[in-house]
Amino acid sequence: xxxxxxxxxxxxxxxxxxxxxxxxxxxxxxxxxxxxxxxxxxxxxxxxxxxxxxxxxxxxxxxxxxxxxxxxxxxxxxxxxxxxxxxxxxxxxxxxxxxxxxxxxxxxxxxxxxxxxxxxxxxxxxxxxxxxxxxxxxxxxxxxxxxxxxxxxxxxxxxxxxxxxxxxxxxxxxxxxxxxxxxxxxxxxxxxxxxxxxxxxxxxxxxxxxxxxxxxxxxxxxxxxxxxxxxxxxxxxxxxxxxxxxxxxxxxxxxxxxxxxxxxxxxxxxxxxxxxxxxxxxxxxxxxxxxxxxxxxxxxxxxxxxxxxxxxxxxxxxxxxxxxxxxxxxxxxxxxxxxxxxxxxxxxxxxxxxxxxxxxxxxxxxxxxxxxxxxxxxxxxxxxxx
Numbered sequence: 338x339x340x341x342x343x344x345x346x347x348x349x350x351x352x353x354x355x356x357x358x359x360x361x362x363x364x365x366x367x368x369x370x371x372x373x374x375x376x377x378x379x380x381x382x383x384x385x386x387x388x389x390x391x392x393x394x395x396x397x398x399x400x401x402x403x404x405x406x407x408x409x410x411x412x413x414x415x416x417x418x419x420x421x422x423x424x425x426x427x428x429x430x431x432x433x434x435x436x437x438x439x440x441x442x443x444x445x446x447x448x449x450x451x452x453x454x455x456x457x458x459x460x461x462x463x464x465x466x467x468x469x470x471x472x473x474x475x476x477x478x479x480x481x482x483x484x485x486x487x488x489x490x491x492x493x494x495x496x497x498x499x500x501x502x503x504x505x506x507x508x509x510x511x512x513x514x515x516x517x518x519x520x521x522x523x524x525x526x527x528x529x530x531x532x533x534x535x536x537x538x539x540x541x542x543x544x545x546x547x548x549x550x551x552x553x554x555x556x557x558x559x560x561x562x563x564x565x566x567x568x569x570x571x572x573x574x575x576x577x578x579x580x581x582x583x584x585x586x587x588x589x590x591x592x593x594x595x596x597x598x599x600x601x602x603x604x605x606x607x608x609x610x611x612x613x614x615x616x617x618x619x620x621x622x623x624x625x626x627x628x629x630x631x632x633x634x635x636x637x638x639x640x641x642x643x644x645x646x647x648x649x650x651x652x653x654x655x656x657x658x659x660x661x662x663x664x665x666x667x668x669x670x671x672x673x674x675x676x677x678x679x680x681x682x683x684x685x686x687x688x689x690x691x692x693x694x695x696x697x698x699x700x701x702x703x704x705x706x707x708x709x710x711x712x713x714x715x716x717x718x719x720x721x722x723x
Contacts, residue, residue: 338488338497339670340530340658343677343686345495352526353497354519356504360485362536363553363637367666368585368598369484370575371405371477372422373398374664376645379443385644386693393689394646395446401671406477408670413491415484416590418573422476423453425467425578432469435579439471449474462576463569466622470578478575478587479666488670505540510654528680530656532673534665535638537703543652545703547695548640548660554611555598556619557633558626563592569623570595583663584618595619595626608636639663648695649676649688656680660695 338353345351359365375382375398382391409417426432432455439450453461455469489499504520514527531537537545561569566588570576575587584599597619605611612634620627642648642660649658649672658676661668678686 338485338492339673340532340677340680341497341499342488342492342495343674343683344528344681345492345497347681347683349528349681351492351497352524353492353499354503354505354517354524355499355501356536358501359489359499360482363534363639363665364669365482365485366555366635366637367481367553367639368555368575368587368596369478369481369666370422370577370585370587371402371479371667372473372575372664373402373448374661374668376662376664379446390689392443392445395443397671397689398668399446401667402475404671404674405479405667408487409477409479413484414487416480417477418479418590419475419477420572420574422473422575422577423461423470423570423572424473425462425470425576427467427579429468431579435471436469459571461570461572461574462622463571463625464622467578472572472574476575480590481666484666484670508540508655515654528656529654530658530676530680532658534659534661534669535640537640537659541655541657542702544657544659546697546701547648548642549705550638550703551600551641551663551705552605552636553598553600553639553663554605554608554615554636555596555634556608556612556615556631557589558595558597558619559630559632560593561595561629566592566595569626584622586619594632595623606636608634611636639665643696643698644693646690646693647672648693649679649690650692650695652695 341351341353375395379391379395382394409415426435436452439452442448451472453470453472458467458469461472505517506520507518508529509516514525515529517524517526517529531541531544535550537548570588573588577583577585582600586595586597589596597615599615599618612631616631640660641662645662647660647668656676658672675686675688
């Protein structure tokens with residue numbers, strides 16, 4: 338949607354073809370958390386790309402959050418909530434590392450961070466599960482479906498045509514562009530953007546080999562009342578922690594429930610099958626919720642990359658933008674805008690990620706056979722506090 342708005346605004350006749358219903362996957366149902374979202378550290382990026390480019394890549398993560406915040410401030414209807422995030426330390430060693438990092442932030446990339454000791458932790462969360470943590474004051478949350486629909490309206494206002502339940506079956510190069518065959522007929526296009534992220538499949542094997550689809554599962558508790566929710570999470574913040582097999586949760590927008598998510602399975606398509614494990618993960622943090630019922634559960638696919646960076650560019654004449662590594666809420670609107678500007682030939686669309694190699698791995702063709710042993714190892718390390 339972000340890309341379509343830019344190409345439409347530049348005068349191009351733009352169609353968005355959606356295989357299913359808009360927002361039926363992770364784009365409409367996700368954790369809704371907004372945070373700085375470039376996963377590699379500045380030191381790791383510097384080792385790969387050198388100091389100047391590493392800093393520029395890191396700044397793109399800041400710019401993505403600022404862009405979405407700016408849209409919300411200008412009236413984008415996405416239920417923007419600037420409550421911050423509590424980043425819980427799973428072990429005492431993790432807490433020491435977090436506190437050290439908070440005191441030594443890279444110059445020019447500083448965030449507003451407070452260190453919270455375990456003895457003071459009840460001001461943030463009614464749990465002894467964590468060994469203290471950090472508060473990221475500038476983090477926020479959105480209602481992901483409202484964000485998607487708001488971006489849809491922005492695109493349609495510029496003339497974008499959106500077709501739901503219109504699966505693209507093939508894309509074939511021809512003189513002057515491409516022939517796009519869909520379940521509803523064919524379309525001739527001068528330029529095509531692949532934006533399938535965690536839903537990349539046989540349509541585009543090159544892209545499928547470069548993203549790792551990972552299931553993200555969520556539940557909502559029964560209504561607990563605003564008073565009880567405020568007792569559990571007094572500042573009403575997002576909460577995440579330092580474990581490799583991540584969890585993330587926050588109060589529901591109406592303040593009545595806990596919305597809790599995490600990597601509860603690998604390739605399970607039925608979210609109900611994951612409720613027991615998700616509930617157990619929730620109860621480990623909040624034992625006082627053991628008797629609470631779950632009323633809703635849902636799932637979707639995010640896309641990780643082998644270098645844990647998002648990627649945008651061209652391959653064989655096809656544009657692409659994907660690989661947000663679980664942070665698509667701030668990254669997809671921002672990089673979608675940039676790739677749309679690139680398609681339209683607007684210089685502002687250039688990014689520090691342009692031209693980076695989009696890596697794959699030998700014998701990987703879109704089915705992550707290596708994921709199960711990796712996640713099992715991560716769970717063992719998390720359980721051991723390593």
